[in-house]
Amino acid sequence: MAPSSQPRRAAVIGGNRIPFARANGTYAKAFNQDMLTAALDGLVARFGLAGESLGEVAAGAVLKHSRDFNLTRESVLGSSLAATTPAYDVQQACGTGLEATVLVANKVALRQVDSAVAGGADTASDAPIAVSEGLRETLLALNRARTAGQRAKALARIRPAHLVPDVPRNVEPRTGLSMGEHMAQTAARWAVSRLAQDELAAASHRNLAAAYERGFFDDLVTPFAGLSRDENLRPDSSVEKLARLKPVFGKGEGATMTAGNSTPLTDGASVVLLSSDEWAAERGLPVLAYVVDAQTAAVDYVTGQEGLLMAPAYALPRLLERHGMKLQDFELVEIHEAFASTVLCTLAAWESEDFCRTRLGLEAPIGELDRSRLNVNGSSLAAGHPFAATGGRIVASLAKMLHEKGTGARGLISICAAGGQGVMAILEAA
Amino acid sequence: MAGAYARLVNSPVGTRLAGQLGLPRPVPLRRYAVGEPLVHGAVLLGGPEPAVLGARVGELLAREGVVVVGEVAEAVGGRVAAVVADLGAVERPGDLDVLRAVVAPALSSLQPSGRVVVLGRSPGQAREVAQAAARRALEGITRSIGKELRSGATANLVLVDDGAEGNLDATVRFLLSGRSAYVDGQVVRVGTGTPVQPDDWTRPLSGKVAVVTGAARGIGAAIARVLARDGATVVCVDLPEAGDSLAGTANVVGGTALQLDVTAADAGRRILDHARRRHGGLDIVVHNAGITRDRLLANLDDSRWRSVLEVNLGSILRMNEVLLGDDGIRDGGHLVLVSSIAGIAGNRGQVNYAASKAGVIGVVDALSVDERLRARGITVNAVAPGFIETEMTAKVPFATREAGRLLNSLNQGGLPVDVAETIAWLSQDANAGVTGNVVRVCGQSLLGA
Incomplete structure (x- = not known):
């Protein structure tokens, strides 16, 4: 291999997102493409990229209309980037944004591109609604019909029940259980307390509000549609207030998961700019961090062998082994707060000698994480979680936080995803 | 700009009527392209x-x-x-x-x-x-x-x-x-100075780096556009809350957006760091960010008084400490402040605003005779806009608005681009002999004349 084709470091230059809005809130009428385009334009403005042709843009959406088959490319065409910037869609449920980041980082590392944007958008407000399967079959038959008789026959098959639309639901197709119900099972298994969940949720709101107050998001967020801060953020949230909410997932006495310690449905978009060192230096752009490595894992939740959102627990030991690191070596850890209990179950699993031995095949438990390093500027419980946009939010924020810590500081990102998957990545401050 | 009066006197009937009565008739002004x-x-x-x-x-x-x-x-x-x-x-x-x-x-x-x-x-x-x-x-x-x-x-x-x-x-x-x-x-x-004529008079700011505060909308956005048209790379600054409009401006002019509050203690430092790091230096600073919080003096509360003076004047003094420092704006650079006709003539209900905008003229007076700045060839000037057609003046009550449009020699309101063109001229190296000037962009308004 010639020296010039040696892999190189992929730098995180910065990011941009629009504030996240509660579903059916401020962005109720916004399309994914509007939001992704706005996020891109904010990024372009921040880094002076108007008219530039980037290596590529990779982004996606989880809830996607059929008209959005080329969502990312259409967003690029609507943005201030040069029309010669290629783009493609990526989709891995809630892991979309981080997986897209890993993808483009690898392309930068392999010298296939010098610059790239990764990101995602999602709207739970403008969800695609499909016609029922029966009506769809009828309409397709109608489309195939060649004679008036065939058309009449096809139309005659329509039944009132066919007219009920098929609205996407947050359920696992193979179990019929919602994500929250799945999580409630795992939370019960790990005996995660209501108080611990509410404490985590309150901390998320408190930390996010404090970060806004000190201007941390001044170069990470661009307002959209009149919103300049995350709509779900409750700066005055407290354990006492959260304790008053009724459980919404799980059953009976053991039900601990409420609307307050679960992430609400959210609309929003985020993007991250990555490049080679040279590309950044040519433009006088600061490098915040580098993408060190990434690991994806999946678990068998269908048989009930493992909890739906526990895959990140399995990804970590592989990453640690590759880098000869301990969990405690990370100065900052970002665990996506799908639910407060997701974070707490993951941490509990890593602390459990039994889990680490029997499930992860480790001789000793991964151990405890210093909670002062966890989600220090808030996470999804406060910001909200537009599925595909969460990865970009976390990568950009963590890169900036690590940069503030100083060269060499490492941070870990953990994002669970539907389908029993998990994506993890390590960033290191430049 | 066509107000109700302008539309009337330029209509077929209105033209004859205006001619017979000797009424002023605003015409579209010749503007540069x-x-x-x-x-x-x-x-x-x-x-x-x-x-x-x-x-x-x-x-x-x-x-x-x-x-x-x-x-x-x-x-x-x-x-x-x-x-x-x-x-x-x-x-x-x-x-x-x-x-x-x-x-x-x-x-x-x-x-x-x-x-x-x-x-x-x-x-x-x-x-x-x-x-x-x-x-x-x-x-x-x-x-x-x-x-x-x-x-x-x-x-x-x-x-x-x-x-x-x-x-x-x-x-x-x-x-x-x-x-x-x-x-x-x-x-x-x-006055004396060392003007440098541009190679190309259609791009008199070629190669220069400019910062414009309050660039998200209105006059600030027009300033960014004109400076960029004249060849400058423009750093567009505005509040984080105005970030979407700011991004729009920055992307149109091919510059960069910097979301910050000019009243922040470190605003000057962050602007300078951004300009140096991203664009290699700073040549032109346009202090345009400003707010109004109008009330008659008797009803003027502390917050309205303070915020206007702080945004329109205090922040400029604080940012200048860094921007005019030895590692700040380059020798031969240009500082342009945006005053207002209200700062010259005063205005009912605008004691706070007039104070800040008159103060801006004080800043120009003092800095333009500053020996250190003169030695470095840095010019300091202000523009004082009169009635300019913006989102802000569109909200002024009808009669006041029409009066503002008509009470000047051109019988019409100006456009943001008119202010921007004047600032771009005061930002030229070819104009190094002009410092300490306050140029009104008011169509020769009767106010404060």
């Missing part, structure tokens, strides 16, 4: 010998291929685009009569949006009282001509210091061109 000539016709150049300044202008016009005539009759069609009168040689009031002889016959032959530019010498440098009186008289003459002119024509006076004859070009170019559309009845003082 890239590639436009300085003027669209001949320029009448005159004045008593030795017309040193006039000769200089004659050379400039010749280079631009403009036809120069000594009498209206020499011009094609008997119409002239501009009159340039060099009265630099006046010794006593009696000499002023020459101006009457040169300019008067030309006024009725001026094209729409024509120009009268009077050149004179600084009264402060006069050798005798009679000479000072004569020199100062030019101001009264020019301003009165401005009020007599119709159809978008303007009259401005340029006073040139001894030894600054060579520094005249950028100012004369500006005043003759469509860039000065809404600048009327103004006196520009040209």
